[in-house]
Amino acid sequence: MDLAHLRYFKAIAASGSMTAAARVLGVTQPSLTVAMRHMEAALGTSLLDRDRSGVTLTAAGRVLLAHATDILSRVQDAEQEVRALEGDDVGRFVVGCHEPLGAYFLPGFLPDFLARHPRVELSLWNGPSPAVRRAVLAREVHFGLVVSPEPHPELVLVELFRDRFEVLGAAPSKDREAAERRLRAGPLLYAERIRQGHRLMAALESQGLAPERRLACGDLELVKSLALAGIGPALLPRRVACYGHEGRLEPLHPSFPVVDDTVLLAWRADFHRTAAANLLKASIVAHGRALAAVGLGS
Secondary structure, three states, X not given: OOXXXXXXXXXXXXXXXXXXXXHHHOOOHHHHHHHHHHHHHHHOOOOEXXXXXXXXXXXXXXXXXXXXXXXXXXXXXXXXXXHHHHHOOOEEEEEXXXXXXXXXXXXXXXXXXXXXXXXXXXXXXXXXXXXXXXXXXXXXXXXXXXXXXXXXXXXXXXXXXXXXXXXXXXXXXXXXXXXXXXXXXXXXXXXXXXXXXXXHHHHHHHOOOOOOOEEEEOOHHHHHHHHHOOOOOEEEEHHHHHOOOOOOOEEOOOOOOOEEEEEEEEEEOOOOOOHHHHHHHHHHHHHHHXXXXXXXXX
């Protein structure tokens, strides 16, 4: 059913006259007459009773008017909602990141953002950086916080801040020989599925520093907890090591190898950038750049 014809019909019902409705709508009276004939033919019934005083609705016309009012109201609501998505801070988005990164990034970002923009709804998607990257490409995640990802022609990648994998411990030493003894004594804690940890392990092996005793863990949070408990030195990103928890992990020795990391924000190049999407993207970037300004310390 033609929406324009429904609007014509509603205007005729409200005016009680073809002439008056044509004047309100800014169309010719013959155009209204033809439109009503088409509607009546399509529905197989008479909608209007016509006489010299104007028009009145038939029983079928009154039924159609109730539906037309509801339909046109819904169309208006839909148009307003879509326009709001384009111009207002309204929308629903999924932000992806792996747990250790989210654990120090999101607590500083979410409270202020959600308070300032109550009509922007967020949900979180967790997984390793390669999985977050795949989820962004698959359109399961709108914005992904990823660590040193592989580039892709369909992805936009914006650098937020730097991090680095280091050999960290609860009792660092300024003496290189003492630090080496501590490291070789082990066990050396690391997250089995994190590729930067394997790269750092390879760098230690190349310098004859990697201990035989090693303890592989499932994730960085467990590595961090065990290192803080004094189980052994750990291979961790500096920012993961520094947030939360009582106690502090420091580089076991400043001369030991490190592996640099870069945290980036990823989204699809063809992502529909509404006002709310642009707002969320800019806010994440601003928070990341603020972390970059803090730096990594010594």
